[in-house]
Amino acid sequence: MKSLCFMLSVILMSLSTVAFAQSDAQKSFDQLKTLAGSWEAVVKTDPPTPEADGKHVQVTLRVTSLGNALMHEMKVEGRPDDPITMLYLDNDHLTLTHYCDAGNRPRMVAKASTDGKTMEFEFVDVAGSTQYGHMHHVVFTVIDANHHSEDWTFMSPAGDKGVRAHFDLQRAK
DSSP states (O other), X not given: OHHHHHHHHHHHHHHHHHHHOOOHHHXXXXXXXXXXXXXXXXXXXXXOOTTTTTOEEEEEEEEEGGGTEEEEEEEETTOOOOOEEEEEEETTEEEXXXXXXXXXXXXXXXXXXXXXXXXXXXXXXXXXXXXXXXXXXXXXXXXXXXXXXXXXXXXXXXXXXXXXXXXXXXXXX
């Protein structure tokens, strides 16, 4: 009887550990949610583009939908647009949908992070026209509680040239 009780407790403990173990996608999403707040940086583009390079950018990240989504809002100095990106878990995938000023909505899925601090999103598909190009790749890197970087790659309409925008963001005071 004692061995049966012991065996049942071991099985129950094992099952509860599996039930509460977080997926890599959940861990990455939780890490991104720590970035909630206001951020500032100067844009660096490669190749340099006059409409963005050297401009001041403000990024706001807000946890919404009872913790089920993270809204990323970006404002670049001198530009009237305000692109919104939503990050969320879709089953066991960390997913990003970017509501682009190019009039489309690219969707990307994160690869598993080896360091737990870098979330790299790969292009899956796009809804809407790609007549003006589309966002194709995004990388978030958490440095510490007050610093993170973002790299956004925009593809030309032909899909043969990309422009990478890099932001070294600091938490706004």
